[in-house]
Amino acid sequence: MTIRYQKKLIFLFFIMSILVTGCSIGKSKVIESGKTLSMYIATDIHYLADSIHDNGKAYQNFSLLGDGRMVQYVDDIVNAFGYDIKINKPDILILSGDLTTNGEKASHLKLAEKLEEIEKSTGTRIYVIPGNHDIDNPWARGFQGTERYKTPSVNASEFEKIYKDFGYDEAISKDKDSLSYLAAPSKDVRLLMLDTCEYQLNPKTGTPVTNGEIRESTLEWIRKCCKEAQEKNIRIVTVMHxxxxxxxxxxxxxxxxxxxxxxxxxxxENNLDLVLSGHVHIQDIKSKEESGKRIYEITTASLIMYPIQYGVLKYNPVTGFDYSTSQVDVDTWAREKGIEDNTLMDFMSYSKLFLADNTYRKVYTALTKTGLYTEDEKEAMAETMSLLNVNYLKGTTGSIKDAIVCSKGYKLWIKAGETEDLEHLRSYFLSMIPSNDTTNNSLHIN
Ligand SMILES: [Fe+2]
Incomplete structure (x- = not known):
């Protein structure tokens, strides 16, 4: 072998080692076995890009008509959430669907840009799945002046392409019939990211179909994913909208x-005992045990509603999983950024008032329409409903149950059953009162 040929080989080996090391330094590097993991779970962000509204009348009306979502502050909330991530640097960030308001392509592209910036600056691995509002949504709209106008949505393959760096390119297995995939960020824990939406029905119904299901072929794929993980003694966290x-x-x-x-x-059957979901916009934990096996499901509250909350899931190879909740620190982010906006600098109080007011106004209007109540009675009923709703979304109704049951508003709501017009509101009111004192903001799974 000539010296020249030897030099060439050394050079080639050098280049190959850079390439190989480069791959393992990137996000594809799997977290070693035995390490603790921290995961943030945010859901139902319903992001709306600034580029498709002018802050005009139509947009203002839209932002006030919802269920208490703070659409007008979604950009600030996402930026502040990114700031939380930069400070705490969790290993993983999971977004469990309804990433956008109504599947607008512009919103998806802008959100993906923000996620890319977060991932690059923190090293946090990000994984997303679609929600029922995200794909082929016939309601995708922009806002200009007093008008709403149609704006493009995305189809399933565009969704996969936009979020390729947030799960799809990194998947170790993909379902052929949905946007479900299996990710392996760690040697101990895998993420089963399930697409449960039925957007293929949207063009026919003309709406973002709310319902969801998992098809038989996808269930078969899930069985295969679990079999391999079980053989290797790997835990699986299931995520769906x-x-x-x-x-x-x-x-x-x-x-x-x-x-x-x-x-x-x-x-x-496949030991999937921890499910993280969203969609319902309330903080809640339910579990069911059968033959000694318990499945836990945690629904995390919507990120853009009071209390601007996300889940924190910690995995410890010895002690198991610990879930808790945390709130986006918009106030600190605003101060750090030098944003002199009184609302942003006391955002938690604002968001609580926004939701409480939203509920109060709707209930007060409905009560007024019946013509059955005095001013005092309407105020008492609207106030009790508002207090209950604020705590319902936060998952803390257990802590105010006694105060609610003793209130004047509660007694009036119980009697309101005699009025047909109020049946809908009354049953919602009663459904929020917890039957036991279970906590919805923390959980330990051994
Ligand atoms: Fe949803």
Missing amino acids: HNLYDHSPRIHYGFTLDNSEEVEKVFR
């Missing part, structure tokens, strides 16, 4: 999977 269990006696049709019983059976 729709719910496995009913999280409200009233709000469950369209929220709980249409074939939840069948899905639960597959989950149980």
Whole structure:
């Protein structure tokens, strides 16, 4: 071998070693076995890009008509959340669907840009799945002046392409019939990211279909994913937009999977005992035990509603999983950025008032329409409903149950059953009162 040829070989080896090391330094590097993991879970961000609204009348009206979502502050909330991530640097960030308001392509692209910036500056691995609002949404709209106008949505393959760096390119297995995938960020824990949406029905219905299911072929793929993980003694965390269990006696049709019983059976057979979901916009933990096996499901509250909350899931190879909740620190982010806006600098108080007011106004208007109540009575009923709703979303109704039951508003709501017009509101009111003192903001799984 000539010296020249030897030099060439050394050079080639050098280049190859850089390439190989480069690959392992990137996000594809798997976290070693035996290490603790920290995961943030945020859901139902319903992001709306600034580029498709002018802050005009149509947009203002839209932002006030919702269920208490702070659409007008979504950009600030996402930026502040990114700041939380930069400070705390969790290993993983999971976004469990409804990434956008109504699947606008502009919103997806802008959100993906923000996620890329977060991932690059923190090293936090990001994984997303779609929610029912994200794909082929016929309601995708922009806002200009007093008008709403149609804006493009994305189809399933565009979604996968936009979020290729946030799960899809890194997947170790993909389902052929949905946007579900399996990710292996760590040697101990895998993420089963399930696409439970039925966007293929949207063009026919003309709406973002609320219901969800997991098809038989996807269940078969799940079985295969679990078999391999079990053989290697790897834990799997399941993530989906729709719910496995009913999280409200009233709000469950369209929220709980249409074939939840069948899905639960597959989950149980395959030891999928921890499910993280969203969609219902309330903080809630449910679990069911059968033959000594318990499945836990945690629905995390929407990030853009009070209390601007996300889940923190910690995995310890010795002690197991610990879930808790945390709130986006918008106030500190605003101060650090030098943003002199009184609302942003006291954002938690604002968001609580925004939701409380939203509920109060709707209830007060409905009560006024019946013509049955005095001013004092309307105020008492609206106030009690508002207090209950604020705590319901936060998952803390247990702590105010006694105060609610003793209130004047409660007694009036109980009697309101005699009025047909109020049946809908009354049953929502009663559905929020917890039957036991279970906590919805923390959980330990051994
Ligand atoms: Fe949803």
